[in-house]
Amino acid sequence: MMSDESPARPLTSRELAALIGVSQSAVSRAFTPGSSISSKLRARILGAAHEYGYQPNAIASMMTTKRTKIVGIVVSDMRNPFYPALIERLTQALQRVGFQSLLFNISPGARIEEQLVAIRTYNVDTVIVISATILDDRTLNWAAGGRRAILLNRLSHQDMPTVCCDNVAGARAVVDHFHAIDRHRIGYVAGLAKTAVGMTRQGAFTTRLAELGMRLVGSAGSEAYTFEAGWQGALDLLAARPDAIFFASDILALGGLGALRAAGVRIPEDIAVAGFDDIVMAGWPTNDLTTYRQPVDQLIEKAIEMTLAAEIDEDRLVLLPGELIIRGSTSGD
Amino acid sequence: MMSDESPARPLTSRELAALIGVSQSAVSRAFTPGSSISSKLRARILGAAHEYGYQPNAIASMMTTKRTKIVGIVVSDMRNPFYPALIERLTQALQRVGFQSLLFNISPGARIEEQLVAIRTYNVDTVIVISATILDDRTLNWAAGGRRAILLNRLSHQDMPTVCCDNVAGARAVVDHFHAIDRHRIGYVAGLAKTAVGMTRQGAFTTRLAELGMRLVGSAGSEAYTFEAGWQGALDLLAARPDAIFFASDILALGGLGALRAAGVRIPEDIAVAGFDDIVMAGWPTNDLTTYRQPVDQLIEKAIEMTLAAEIDEDRLVLLPGELIIRGSTSGD
DNA sequence: CCACTTTTTGCAATCGGTTGCAAATCATCA
DNA sequence: TGATGATTTGCAACCGATTGCAAAAAGTGG
Numbered sequence: 001m002m003s004d005e006s007p008a009r010p011l012t013s014r015e016l017a018a019l020i021g022v023s024q025s026a027v028s029r030a031f032t033p034g035s036s037i038s039s040k041l042r043a044r045i046l047g048a049a050h051e052y053g054y055q056p057n058a059i060a061s062m063m064t065t066k067r068t069k070i071v072g073i074v075v076s077d078m079r080n081p082f083y084p085a086l087i088e089r090l091t092q093a094l095q096r097v098g099f100q101s102l103l104f105n106i107s108p109g110a111r112i113e114e115q116l117v118a119i120r121t122y123n124v125d126t127v128i129v130i131s132a133t134i135l136d137d138r139t140l141n142w143a144a145g146g147r148r149a150i151l152l153n154r155l156s157h158q159d160m161p162t163v164c165c166d167n168v169a170g171a172r173a174v175v176d177h178f179h180a181i182d183r184h185r186i187g188y189v190a191g192l193a194k195t196a197v198g199m200t201r202q203g204a205f206t207t208r209l210a211e212l213g214m215r216l217v218g219s220a221g222s223e224a225y226t227f228e229a230g231w232q233g234a235l236d237l238l239a240a241r242p243d244a245i246f247f248a249s250d251i252l253a254l255g256g257l258g259a260l261r262a263a264g265v266r267i268p269e270d271i272a273v274a275g276f277d278d279i280v281m282a283g284w285p286t287n288d289l290t291t292y293r294q295p296v297d298q299l300i301e302k303a304i305e306m307t308l309a310a311e312i313d314e315d316r317l318v319l320l321p322g323e324l325i326i327r328g329s330t331s332g333d
Numbered sequence: 334m335m336s337d338e339s340p341a342r343p344l345t346s347r348e349l350a351a352l353i354g355v356s357q358s359a360v361s362r363a364f365t366p367g368s369s370i371s372s373k374l375r376a377r378i379l380g381a382a383h384e385y386g387y388q389p390n391a392i393a394s395m396m397t398t399k400r401t402k403i404v405g406i407v408v409s410d411m412r413n414p415f416y417p418a419l420i421e422r423l424t425q426a427l428q429r430v431g432f433q434s435l436l437f438n439i440s441p442g443a444r445i446e447e448q449l450v451a452i453r454t455y456n457v458d459t460v461i462v463i464s465a466t467i468l469d470d471r472t473l474n475w476a477a478g479g480r481r482a483i484l485l486n487r488l489s490h491q492d493m494p495t496v497c498c499d500n501v502a503g504a505r506a507v508v509d510h511f512h513a514i515d516r517h518r519i520g521y522v523a524g525l526a527k528t529a530v531g532m533t534r535q536g537a538f539t540t541r542l543a544e545l546g547m548r549l550v551g552s553a554g555s556e557a558y559t560f561e562a563g564w565q566g567a568l569d570l571l572a573a574r575p576d577a578i579f580f581a582s583d584i585l586a587l588g589g590l591g592a593l594r595a596a597g598v599r600i601p602e603d604i605a606v607a608g609f610d611d612i613v614m615a616g617w618p619t620n621d622l623t624t625y626r627q628p629v630d631q632l633i634e635k636a637i638e639m640t641l642a643a644e645i646d647e648d649r650l651v652l653l654p655g656e657l658i659i660r661g662s663t664s665g666d
Numbered sequence: 667c668c669a670c671t672t673t674t675t676g677c678a679a680t681c682g683g684t685t686g687c688a689a690a691t692c693a694t695c696a
Numbered sequence: 697t698g699a700t701g702a703t704t705t706g707c708a709a710c711c712g713a714t715t716g717c718a719a720a721a722a723g724t725g726g
Contacts, residue, residue: 010453010478012682023706028683035685038704058454059395060682063711068392070435079613084417091438100451101436102403105424118433120343121391145343227617258619280412284560286591286619345712356676361714368715371674371722393712396681 011054020048031056062123071307072124074104074116074143076131080225080251082277083130086153086296090128093300097308099125106131116143126307128152132195132225148312152303153294155196161312163302166319167197170292171204171246173324174274177290178244179212181330183272187242188219189233189256191249201248201276217242222252230255238263243271244330250275250282250291257287257329272330278322288328295320344387353381364389395456404640405457407437407449407476409464413558413584415610416463419486419629423461426633430641432458439464449476459640461485465528465558483639485632488529494645496635499652500530503625504537504579506657507607510623511577512545514663516605520575521552522566522589524582534581534609550575555585563588571596576604577663583608583615583624590620590662605663611655621661628653 013027022045029035030045049055062068071094078084091101102124106115112135119127120143127149129140137156140149151162178186186209191198202219209216218240222229230252237245238260247253253275257267265271275282278293298320306312346360355378362368363378382388395401404427411417424434435457439448445468452460453476460482462473470489473482484495511519519542524531535552542549551573555562563585570578571593580586586608590600598604608615611626631653639645 014682024682025684025706025708026704028685029705032684036704041704055450055454057456057682058451059392059401059456060711061684062392063396063682063713064684066711073436078417078421081414081417084411084414087436088411088438091436092440095438095448095451100455101438103406103420103424103434103436105421105428105434107425115428117388118391118428121388122433123390123392227613231618254619255617258617262618280560281614284588284591285564285595286587347712357712358676358678358714359674361712362675365714369674374674390712393681394714396683396712397714399681 010057011052013054013056016045016049016052016054019052020044027054028056066123068123068125069098070100070102070122070124071126071128072102072104072119072122074106074119074127074129074131074135076106076108077225078105080249081279081281082250082294085279086130086300089296090130090152090300090303093304094307097304099307106135112139113142119143120145123147126150128303128307129154132192132197148307150303150306152299153197155200157196159316161306161316163299163306163318163320164197165294165299166321167200168204169319169321170276170324171201172208173292174246174276175205175208175212175214177274177324177326177330178246178272179214181244181268181272183244184214185217185241185243186214187217187237187240187245189230189237189245189247189252190219190221191225191229191252192223193221198248205246225249225251227251227255227258231259234259235263238265245271245273247273247275250277250279250289253289253291253329254281254287257289268328268330274330278325282325283327290327290330291325293323293325295322343390344385346387346389349378349381349385349387352385353377360387361389399456401456401458402431403433403435403455403457404459404461405435405437405452405455407439407452407460407462407464407468409439409441410558411438413582414612414614415583415627418612419463419633422629423463423485423633423636426637427640430637432640439468445472446475452476453478456480459483461636461640462487465525465530481640481645483636485636486530486627488533490529492649494639494649496632496639496651496653497530498627498632499654500533501537502652502654503609503657504534505541506625507579507609508538508541508545508547510607510657510659510663511579511605512547514577514601514605516577517547518550518574518576519547520550520570520573520578522563522570522578522580522585523552523554524558524562524585525556526554531581538579558582558584560584560588560591564592567592568596571598578604578606580606580608583610583612583622586622586624586662587614587620590622601661601663607663611658615658616660623660623663624658626656626658628655 014024017024017027027045029037030042094101104119127144130152132154137158149160151160153164190202218237220233220236222233234256247256267273275289275291278291282289282291302318347357350357350360360378362370363375427434437452460477463485465487470491482493484493486497523535551570553566553569555566563580567589580589608622608624611624615622615624635651
């Protein structure tokens, strides 16, 4: 496979065909699984390809098949460590099934549409949208340009294919846990309030609180899922004297933990703290954060399944349950 | 731009040409800057394109121009937060100059070459290699398949175009700082010892120690740039009773800080701690880590420059200085 | 107004594969 | 062995743009 030095210009199928005296279509078929070719000829061609270092040109085959084997991944927040971890595993999983990932990193504020023009011209087979923020459904549809768009860890109001953690179950699990450890004055630090995911978590959280007769003593908004926002949110809540705080994401919770500790609050004795996501840092001994773990592997598996499926008729909205990971920030060890 | 509903099949240049009664080549030229076309005709065509929602098909133009406007980004460690931050800014910068990023996320151990076959078939214009680990020069050359490969934050033994932080300056700056705050029993926690970057940092560090007559009381290896490795490395060093420890990267240092604090060591009174990279978490008040900041923006700027350059004759190895960021982990506030 | 230069436009070949169709080969069975 | 059907192979059109070349149009000067 790594034979010889690569020539300046790579071999074409026609050239390889000429070299070994077969037709060019035979070469093409040799590389196309399931095509009409005898195994003997295929073996001979693959052998020669190996020997001369021929590899089919993916661009050319995109021309005719109109399939690029590329998925566009739309992201906007790689600062929150949850996303890189998700992207890493997603791209690897895609590679395993023969797809490559074209990254569209859209930055807020700037001319969104302009940033998305490329996604149409590159003819990606599928668009996977991870970005929680920014894109509204309409823009998204336009960007996909008729291709399949899959929402990953993000909700929409239309019926686009969606794979998402069950935020309701997650928020409820946290409340139930607070209840179990006998906390009743609860605080909430929201992420981006405008997003569907953010609203779902918050809604389920407050609903469950009410069901159990617990008291939401205060809630703080925030403009972003960042450490600083969590820090500030925690400080904002202190006056309400909560005995437990739920942060809409781990990165917020870490900021909150920092602020609370700096303020001399004992965790979990004075205030229990829980987050959402279970990013790797949540498990670090220095943080030891109770959190609702997103089922990343299953999310990805489902997303891949949707990417490969010919049609997505049923189960357009897949909600997967996660798991509450109880650590020292709520259980007095 | 967002006109109408996108038709199932997007318009081709020939169809648009027919619609408004011009030749297909005119349409092509209208979209090609600097091509021979009157501004009047161009305006008419662009107007019609807008109206009918036509956009040139990038795949087709790749066929003829043999330029894909895609750079392959080879990564292997997205767990270390330094890399996502780098990748985010790199892809955004590339987008700004009209390039898209195809992500090749190679996982260690597995059949590396197999994972890289795609990089050749997709005909990326340039390969930017961020992965510090894994790939040796030979494999890399093969994967690039004659195309330009640029090493970013990584060194090679050949003369491939390289953009890298000045690790020597960085390591020396840290030693000088330890010297300035009067620490003389120094410990070192290495990253992946096998990598060129790792060895450079370590070499410069020990050399400078010697120059200043300071004592390296101990050094710990590690298998990876991870929190856990840093934690373990710090513990390994404790017996040597250092009064300052340099960690080869921030993520290691954070682990080290955790271990040291857990062991009741006061930072910085008992042991001063410094890292390398200046990832965002280093600046969090909870960590407050002194570190050598990598000049990320300049690194990227240079990498983009090399991507766009027709030829890279001179300055094939660009070393950019960073900046020592002094925080609470070394300066007693 | 005409000859001549410069610019604009269209024609048609080309990039490197894929695939429908027909020809050629192989296999099977009477 | 010859007829018949099943496989295998090659031919050639096609995907949707780019671009060299020649024809057409526009601009210039005498």
